[in-house]
Amino acid sequence: MASALVLLSGGLDSTVTAAMARADGYDIDALTIRYGQRHERELRAAREVAQALDVDEHVELDVDLSAWGGSALTDEAEDVPVDREEDEMSEEIPVTYVPARNLVFLSLATSFAETREAETIYIGANAVDFSGYPDCRPAFLDAFETAAREGTKRGVEGQPVSIQAPLVDLTKAEIVELGNELQAPLELTWTCYQGGQQACGRCDACKLRLQGFAEAGVEDPVAYAE
């Protein structure tokens, strides 16, 4: 059976993406990056999702992007915004942007995939809603695929690793519906930008998730504080 490598953060999007790779008929390996997130909660989610989806090999790799800072997701000093309205969320590239994160993640996935002869890499990048992240757009993903082909042994030998971002054009509600159809383990996912026992329900990520479930008419299986 052909194999695929999935970038798995433990969030909703990467979990639905991993379920998609399975549904596409692949054996899957998964890569989770500990990049200096302020909390470890989503790493536990990644482990549980990997187990639920019967991942062959799940590598957790430390790459401390907080070494140079520049993001509210890795800097202790910067606050994650909460209780923002939709128009505020869509304004600009958010403070939760981590410089070149998907560039780094896809590069590491390419290195891993090359050693395992994985045909393709699945990433849960999504350019819709209020993401505003440059590294989630198709123009970036296409450019990356070209760079990876030119910069790897397999690429120059005519066996490049392709990149698949099946959620890139879906709304959050469509992602929830897809995950529901695929019976992805949504109850194990972690979306909240903050740590804690329960998701806060107030940060941009929680609000976007909750709105997606509401629009899809699916009950969010995760518990929220308050």
Added chain:
Amino acid sequence: MASALVLLSGGLDSTVTAAMARADGYDIDALTIRYGQRHERELRAAREVAQALDVDEHVELDVDLSAWGGSALTDEAEDVPVDREEDEMSEEIPVTYVPARNLVFLSLATSFAETREAETIYIGANAVDFSGYPDCRPAFLDAFETAAREGTKRGVEGQPVSIQAPLVDLTKAEIVELGNELQAPLELTWTCYQGGQQACGRCDACKLRLQGFAEAGVEDPVAYAE
């Protein structure tokens, strides 16, 4: 003064490249990646070179590419070849190829550079002689520059980080000559694929270096075993 970020391994090429960035008038920050090399000797070299070149900020980052193996430079099980003739060295992509190494390194450099507003990244990639590494070719470096522009906040805002590989078309002898002219601290560099107190003089990297110094008519200031 404008600033540049240099990928500094502690080897000859990256040291000459760093000296070039200085000569080009940049303040420099440096990034050294501990990617699971079998020895730590070259990390010491990187530190000493950074100090000699008055680097502003030198970050050493752990990114353990040996987590998935695939290279003689990170796998304990695989031997680094020694005493090979030139025609053997040029045959194919060598076992010392580390999957997607420059893709990973440049991605990390892009993340770092974005937070420091560095104008440009210097990398000592070199496509001449017997390198055979796909990720040292101009076609890859150009493709990477495009991917980095598309995948970063600065890129989409019209202030992309450029990539400079001033050694890419130089022979090893020309690199030695250039380093000599620039008064780069060649005596602090470490090239050998093996660890130890002194360079082995027998692996592909040592042989290529020695030949470069010989052709340039410059005495190699580094000591060799035997």
